[in-house]
Amino acid sequence: MGMVSEFKEFIARGNVIDLAVAVVIGAAFGKIVTALVDGIIMPVIGGLTGGASVSDWKYVLSPATVDAAGAEVAEVAIQYGAFIQTVIDFLLIAFVIFLFIKAYNRLKKAEVPAEEAPAEPAEEVLLLREIRDSLKK
Template identity: 45%
Template sequence: MLNEFKTFIARGNVMDLAVGVIIGAAFNKIVESVVNDLVMPVVGAIFGGFDFSNYFLPLSSNVTAVSLAAAREQGAVFAYGSFLTVVINFLILAWIIFLMVKGVNKIRASVERQQAAAEAAPAPPPEDIKLLSEIRDLLKAR
């Protein structure tokens, strides 16, 4: 059983998946920063200067705070602003991944076209055949 586990771990797919998960987690931090530090302030400025992350509806009469963090300490809240921020975060991430996949597909198609063109083109004749063809053409010309 230990040998099977070693074989499983040693496969390239498992390592590729591990690298993808680690890079995805790091990339998620970048996207969160873009959304929270760049996009949301602009959206807030366009819509009157408010911050989506602090938008909530109190679900208890005990909640009197104006910030989401303080309101959560006082009781249950419906934090739709945080949800909206996460949805925008997801849409930006999905768009970036779409653009990356589209770019990779375009590069892959270009490489495949070049390979197909190289395979379709006839191989140049060897030097001795070229030389014999030139001699033949010269003899025909006389």
């Protein structure tokens, strides 16, 4: 079997197509959550903490200076605010995906009919069991 035909067979499988759709939807969903975090949640947190944007939070190790030649030397800083914002993005995305999966599983369980209770054995079977039990004694 040629490589091209194997590749066509691989792509034609439902799993690959489902995965591709999931990746595209996941990327779009990530953008929605990032917009929510950047536009709504972080400004509220920034307002509560003094008005600075969370992504701008940093610890300056050495401030920007001008050297003897007049060239500006950039500051050296640990930018922990961007990390905090990314962690909040991740937690929100994970929580919303958890809610969707939980709702999906609940709907899936509702679709599956409950198993019927096993029917009572026939009278002949009960009699045969009694004979078997009495012979064991």
